[in-house]
Amino acid sequence: MKIAKMNGLGNEIVILDARERAFTPDEAWVKALADPAQGLGFDQLMVLRHPKSPLADVYSDIWNADGSKVAACGNGARCVAWYVMREMNRDNLVIETEAGLLGAVSAGPNQISIDMGEPIFDWDRIPMSERMDTIRIELQVGPIDDPILHGPGVVSMGNPHCVFFVQDAELAPVREIGPMIEYHPLFPERTNVGFAQIVARNHIRLRVWERGAGLTKACGTGACAALVAAVRRRLADRLATVEVDGGALRIEWRDSDNHVIMTGPVALESEGTVG
Ligand SMILES: N[C@@H](CCC[C@H](N)C(=O)O)C(=O)O
Numbered sequence: 570m571k572i573a574k575m576n577g578l579g580n581e582i583v584i585l586d587a588r589e590r591a592f593t594p595d596e597a598w599v600k601a602l603a604d605p606a607q608g609l610g611f612d613q614l615m616v617l618r619h620p621k622s623p624l625a626d627v628y629s630d631i632w633n634a635d636g637s638k639v640a641a642c643g644n645g646a647r648c649v650a651w652y653v654m655r656e657m658n659r660d661n662l663v664i665e666t667e668a669g670l671l672g673a674v675s676a677g678p679n680q681i682s683i684d685m686g687e688p689i690f691d692w693d694r695i696p697m698s699e700r701m702d703t704i705r706i707e708l709q710v711g712p713i714d715d716p717i718l719h720g721p722g723v724v725s726m727g728n729p730h731c732v733f734f735v736q737d738a739e740l741a742p743v744r745e746i747g748p749m750i751e752y753h754p755l756f757p758e759r760t761n762v763g764f765a766q767i768v769a770r771n772h773i774r775l776r777v778w779e780r781g782a783g784l785t786k787a788c789g790t791g792a793c794a795a796l797v798a799a800v801r802r803r804l805a806d807r808l809a810t811v812e813v814d815g816g817a818l819r820i821e822w823r824d825s826d827n828h829v830i831m832t833g834p835v836a837l838e839s840e841g842t843v844g
Pocket of ligand 1: 580612613633639640641642643644645728729761779780781782785787788789790791
């Protein structure tokens with residue numbers, strides 16, 4: 570099988586091409602490959618398969634570094650799009666995932682735009698364990714009368730995101746609070762946790778504690794969720810730069826069809842074969 574190590578703004582992605590050989594990794598195999606001491610090291614593994622939908626060009630299964638299987642990964646989708654576009658000599662294609670079909674177009678050298686679809690706000694589809702208004706949920710961290718964080722917005726981009734708005738993202742307690750919220754009982758399938766600072770209406774600084782991967786340099790779905798959560802609270806415009814540790818993503822939540830469009834770079838680090 571062909572294998573490639575790529576990254577989307579420093580979010581470490583491995584692509585394993587299982588189109589010609591049926592292969593489903595088990596949790597131990599995923600964890601070993603994710604461990605840089607034993608394998609290639611990655612935040613997410615994208616396993617390519619033949620599509621089920623006649624509208625799609627490729628199917629991608631997705632695993633986090635901790636061996637959990639997930640439905641969506643924005644940076645991984647950009648890497649898959651670049652990899653398959655290169656092979657097919659195309660500048661657009663459709664990727665099928667557990668979360669649905671994602672249209673991808675080349676947006677310049679090593680730049681890809683992905684239509685990430687419509688955000689989901691229904692509490693039971695996030696999923697959450699209690700009915701709440703997902704614009705601002707009842708959740709706080711710290712003393713009851715003086716919480717350090719409170720009232721995050723919650724959005725699914727095919728995967729769950731809980732977004733706290735903070736004064737200074739650099740000072741946000743990502744490593745301390747991230748894992749507590751990831752495993753909070755309000756989120757039966759765990760959650761990704763964003764710490765978003767509104768720098769300007771068109772500029773959000775974001776750090777993300779990723780479910781199943783920890784603090785990463787970039788989270789594409791996290792950037793989409795942060796922009797959407799900010800727009801819902803009238804804190805940001807529908808088109809903004811979301812600045813993550815690895816660089817900048819351009820995110821637009823389109824008024825015309827309610828879809829979220831993510832544009833950003835990809836980089837190929839190495840490739841070879843395995844198995
Ligand atoms: N890095 C990702 C998100 C990957 C999945 C996430 N950790 C989850 O468990 O939902 C991205 O770029 O979107």
